[in-house]
Amino acid sequence: MSASADKGIVMIIRSTKDLGAAVKARRKGLGLDQGSLAAKVGVSRQWIGGLEQGKAGAELGLVLRTLKALDMPLSLGDPLTGGPTDSASIDIDAIIDRARGNG
Known part of the structure; x- marks a missing residue:
């Protein structure tokens, strides 16, 4: 899947587990492993794993950096x-x- 393959798709995120699943799906769709994404974001592989599992309490700034690294714009509506x-x-x-x- 290319970086722009899922542009225009709207996902409703209602929980940390929903967000984690979306991050994981996007990461896999881009052919990245957790370590590669972690290096792009500047966090540990374990942090990415926790985010993907829906761990509550992840720092918002790091979550936003992760979304940016995955080219997943955040939009409120x-x-x-x-x-x-x-x-x-x-x-x-x-x-x-x-x-x-x-x-």
Whole structure:
């Protein structure tokens, strides 16, 4: 898989395990082993392994460096539509109601 093969794919990450699985899939798709990715990020292979296993408490700065090394841009959007958020138009009560099946 080339570095741009999965551009445009949107993944909803709801847990550290989801993030770890996405990182692992991307790393493998790029043909990298954990040691090679660790060297690119500047962390240990064990740290990459922990991230891929969904270890809670990983330093955010290192996670962001890892995503950058894998060319995995982080984007925040409306969790229901996947579209961009506009903080002036977000109605958290409506989102909760829809999630509960009340809307």
